[in-house]
Amino acid sequence: MAEQEEARGLWVFVEQRRGKPNRVAWELMGRGRQLADALQTQLVAVVLGHQVRHIAQEAITYGADLVYLVDAEVLAEYRTEPYARALTELIERHHPEIVLIGATNLGRDLAGSVATTLKTGLTADCTVLDVDVSQRLLLATRPAFNGKQMATILCKTRRPQMATVRPRVFELPKPDPARQGDIVEEAPSFGEEEIKAKLVEFIPATGTRIRLEDADIIVSGGRGMGGPENFRILEELAEVLGGTVGASRAAVDAGWMPRERQVGQTGTTVRPKIYFAVGISGAIQHLAGMQTSDVIVAINRDPNAPIFKVADYGIVGDLFEVVPALTKAFRQIFGNRKPTAAELVGALKAQTGAQDRGAAAGE
Amino acid sequence: MHAVVLIKQVPDTTEVRIDPKTNTMIRAGVPSILNPYDANAVEEAVRWRERLGGKVTVITMGPPQAKEALRKCLSFGADRAILLTDRAFAGADTLATSYALATTIQKIMETEPVDLVFCGRQAIDGDTGQVGPGVARRLGFEQLTYVIKVDEIDPEKGEIQVRRVVEDGIEVVRTKLPALLTVEKEINEVRYATMPDLLRAARQEIEVWTKDTIGADPNQCGLKGSPTVVSKSFVPSPPDRHLQLFEGDVAAQAAALAEKLSHLDVFAGRLG
Numbered sequence: 001m002a003e004q005e006e007a008r009g010l011w012v013f014v015e016q017r018r019g020k021p022n023r024v025a026w027e028l029m030g031r032g033r034q035l036a037d038a039l040q041t042q043l044v045a046v047v048l049g050h051q052v053r054h055i056a057q058e059a060i061t062y063g064a065d066l067v068y069l070v071d072a073e074v075l076a077e078y079r080t081e082p083y084a085r086a087l088t089e090l091i092e093r094h095h096p097e098i099v100l101i102g103a104t105n106l107g108r109d110l111a112g113s114v115a116t117t118l119k120t121g122l123t124a125d126c127t128v129l130d131v132d133v134s135q136r137l138l139l140a141t142r143p144a145f146n147g148k149q150m151a152t153i154l155c156k157t158r159r160p161q162m163a164t165v166r167p168r169v170f171e172l173p174k175p176d177p178a179r180q181g182d183i184v185e186e187a188p189s190f191g192e193e194e195i196k197a198k199l200v201e202f203i204p205a206t207g208t209r210i211r212l213e214d215a216d217i218i219v220s221g222g223r224g225m226g227g228p229e230n231f232r233i234l235e236e237l238a239e240v241l242g243g244t245v246g247a248s249r250a251a252v253d254a255g256w257m258p259r260e261r262q263v264g265q266t267g268t269t270v271r272p273k274i275y276f277a278v279g280i281s282g283a284i285q286h287l288a289g290m291q292t293s294d295v296i297v298a299i300n301r302d303p304n305a306p307i308f309k310v311a312d313y314g315i316v317g318d319l320f321e322v323v324p325a326l327t328k329a330f331r332q333i334f335g336n337r338k339p340t341a342a343e344l345v346g347a348l349k350a351q352t353g354a355q356d357r358g359a360a361a362g363e
Numbered sequence: 364m365h366a367v368v369l370i371k372q373v374p375d376t377t378e379v380r381i382d383p384k385t386n387t388m389i390r391a392g393v394p395s396i397l398n399p400y401d402a403n404a405v406e407e408a409v410r411w412r413e414r415l416g417g418k419v420t421v422i423t424m425g426p427p428q429a430k431e432a433l434r435k436c437l438s439f440g441a442d443r444a445i446l447l448t449d450r451a452f453a454g455a456d457t458l459a460t461s462y463a464l465a466t467t468i469q470k471i472m473e474t475e476p477v478d479l480v481f482c483g484r485q486a487i488d489g490d491t492g493q494v495g496p497g498v499a500r501r502l503g504f505e506q507l508t509y510v511i512k513v514d515e516i517d518p519e520k521g522e523i524q525v526r527r528v529v530e531d532g533i534e535v536v537r538t539k540l541p542a543l544l545t546v547e548k549e550i551n552e553v554r555y556a557t558m559p560d561l562l563r564a565a566r567q568e569i570e571v572w573t574k575d576t577i578g579a580d581p582n583q584c585g586l587k588g589s590p591t592v593v594s595k596s597f598v599p600s601p602p603d604r605h606l607q608l609f610e611g612d613v614a615a616q617a618a619a620l621a622e623k624l625s626h627l628d629v630f631a632g633r634l635g
Contacts, residue, residue: 017531078529079536080496080506105529109508112496116461121590124457124491143599145376145488149388151596158590196505197538200524204532216629259549266490273629284599285376295627296604297620313607313620321613329614329621334630 007097007159009066010036011044013087013110014059015102017078021055023172024102026062028165030173032100033063035131035138042066044096048086050076053183060181062173067183068094074192077199078106084113086188091118093186096160098138100129103164111164121155122162127169127269127288128152138163147265147288167213168271169292210244212263216273217243220263220290221251224279224300224319228256233320234278237327240334246270248280264289279319282307299323364417364518366408366479367471368441369464369498370401372425372432373488387598397432400483402439402553404546408481409440411516417478418442420471424452424463430569437564438556445471449573454586457489461497462583463574468502470577478518480543484509492545499543507536508545516540 012032015022029045036043045059045067056067068090074082087110091099099114101107103125115122128141128150138161141152155161205211212218219238221231231245238245247257249264263270265285275293280286282298282305290296291310298311299322308314315322374393382389408419421436423429424447433444447467455463468477480499485492492508499506507525514524514535524537528547556564574584582588607623609616624630 017529022530080508084500105509105527108492109496109506112457112493113500113506115493116458116497116500119458119590122457122493123591124493139594144490144596145374145379145388148376148379148598149596150599151593153591154594155591197507197536199534200537201535202532203535259547266487273627274624288599295624297624298606308606310604311606312604313609313623315609315613315616315620317613317616322617325614325617326621329618330625332618333621333625 007095009042009044009094009096010039010098011046011091011096011100011160012059012064013099013101013107014045014047014055015104015106016047016049016052016055017106019049019052019055021058022102022104022106022167024104024107024165024167025059026175027167027170027172028100028102029059029062029064031129031165031170033173035098035129036065038131038133039097039136041097044068044094046087046090047071048075048083050074056183058175060183061175061177061179063176063179064181066181069183069185070188071185072188074188074190074195077202079195079197079199080109080113081197082188082190082195083110084117085190087114088117089189090186091160097136099160099162101162101164103166107164111162115162118158118160118162120158120160120162121153122164123153123155124164126163126165129163129165129170137161143265143288147283147285166269168269212244212246212261212268212270215244215270217241217276218246218263218270218272218274218290218293219243219276219278220246220248220280221257221278222248222280222286223250223254224281225251225256226279230320231257233323233327234276237276237323237330240327240330241274243272243274248283248286250283277307277311278323280307281305282310299326364412364415364478364516365475366412366417366419366481367468367477368401368405368408368419368421368436368481369494370405370421370423370432370436370483371398371486371488372396372423372429373398373486376487395428395431397435398483398486398488400485400487400546400548401432402435402483403548403550404481404483404544405436405439405441406551406553407513407544407546408479410551411479411513412440412442415516415518420445422447422464422467424448424455424460424467427571433569434564434567435556437567437569438560439554440560444567444569445572446569447572447577449584451574451579451581451584454589455584456589456591457491457493457497458590459584459586459588460494461501462588463577463579464494465498465501466577466579467572468498470572476541478540479516479523480504480541482543482545484545484547495543495545502541502543505538505540505542507538507542509547510544511547511549513544513550
């Protein structure tokens with residue numbers, strides 16, 4: 001079919017807010033680079049926003065051969081209509097064969113609108129991506145039924161083949177500042193006067209808790225916690241380790257923890273350096289959201305709990321004894337002290353400083 | 364104000380089990396429920412009707428037994444229920460589903476205007492969250508996803524203001540009606556239907572519409588209208604890890620585990 005023959009190039013939509021790219025875009029660039037090479041096609045980054053040329057530069061360091069940049073005031077804040085129209089216009093002009101978008105709230109909001117306008121197939125929330133080189137098909141694999149089943153989905157005749165992909169399923173590639181690529185700037189065909197939605201206010205997330213996606217160490221509690229007040233022992237362990245607290249769906253549905261703390265298929269997919277599953281039996285929907293963690297520790301009363309099958313270390317026992325004992329043991333090892341507030345601020349600054357330097361490196 | 368709520372009957376995914384012998388999903392005997400997020404969508408629509416007057420119409424696409432889910436919505440206070448059912452709709456992906464639902468809403472709009480469409484953020488069986496945006500696009504309605512609060516609906520001005528969740532905070536967005544909202548669980552507490560509610564719902568008529576009722580193009584319905592196909596499905600297997608346990612009482616086990624973990628790179632600089 002003509003539609004398939006004309007289409008060339010693997011595109012990654014580079015999500016950004018207020019000039020800061022979302023790391024899922026770079027994760028997709030990493031995997032996208034491999035798939036584009038397999039298909040012997042270009043890896044193209046799409047950057048939409050206002051005053052975001054530095055992100056286009058950065059996309060090249062992450063592997064883009066070509067960047068389409070639409071830099072316009074109407075795109076300063078994400079709103080469905082201008083973003084969907086700008087992306088649709090680019091796709092209709094250049095005919096990519098594959099378009100990948102991070103499965104964030106922004107990405108899912110955008111992808112459904114664009115795929116509908118283009119009348120093409122969209123596979124949502126993928127966790128595995130591959131290609132069939134001979135048929136030039138994207139093999140998009142996603143969990144369904146609460147993570148109990150995986151399905152590989154194809155879009156055979158329509159182009160582009162679109163997919164949203166969960167954050168943290170692909171590794172963050174190392175940027176190469178010496179890499180060369182082209183930036184092609186295009187303009188939207190519409191202006192602010194055509195857009196109905198207005199952003200009245202943005203309220204940044206409050207609280208000092210580290211976001212699950214950003215945490216190196218997560219201590220999660222499940223049904224075994226027995227109630228919201230008992231999460232205090234997990235907070236204490238997380239504090240000693242410099243980590244954050246998560247929860248299983250059961251604990252969230254019971255109202256013990258807020259939804260933003262939920263790890264799993266319907267919550268957040270995480271990939272920390274250490275994941276503690278405390279009083280979590282290990283429903284497949286939970287495993288789907290944490291099983292790529294570097295090290296998994298399971299603490300559960302039931303030696304047959306499925307969580308032990310995916311764990312590297314385990315303690316079978318009463319979590320109300322084990323967790324405080326573990327906190328105490330770590331306190332002893334780390335010199336019986338918590339990091340001071342100044343140290344924490346220093347560590348945080350070092351982290352964000354590194355990100356800022358990375359963002360500025362392309363300029 | 365006329366609000367349409369799009370709902371889905373789903374298998375209770377917490378009840379779905381895997382057959383360890385065949386490594387396939389056992390769906391038989393799994394109870395069907397109203398998709399939990401959709402219950403919040405109905406609740407929100409009914410609350411705004413209670414404040415502003417008007418009407419709430421609930422629509423589902425599904426097999427005849429999906430009437431049960433519609434009945435539940437009626438017990439929550441919806442005024443009208445439509446079951447869209449036809450073999451032509453079978454096997455629909457998100458594109459074909461949004462076509463059928465948008466066409467149904469357009470059919471309703473031939474006789475009365477629709478100001479708002481409410482959906483749940485996603486269905487718990489498919490988990491795509493893509494049908495809402497698809498319907499909004501097809502109808503040309505403003506799209507407001509992941510809504511945790513509706514601040515204001517101003518029918519005079521034809522405006523709506525909502526709060527929606529994004530990764531790093533909350534956005535307050537104001538736009539024009541008609542609009543389609545997908546809502547989060549946090550938006551409200553779904554009411555319990557009382558006995559009189561249930562009795563009233565049991566007596567209410569559920570309209571049954573087919574593809575001919577809405578004048579749908581068969582090429583855009585069901586399997587035919589779906590650009591995506593499932594090439595294979597399987598039960599995921601966890602990665603290979605070797606579990607290490609520890610000896611001794613709780614304190615000894617905890618100490619041994621802490622010792623092991625303390626040598627990981629993530630703690631570099633914390634030791635000594």
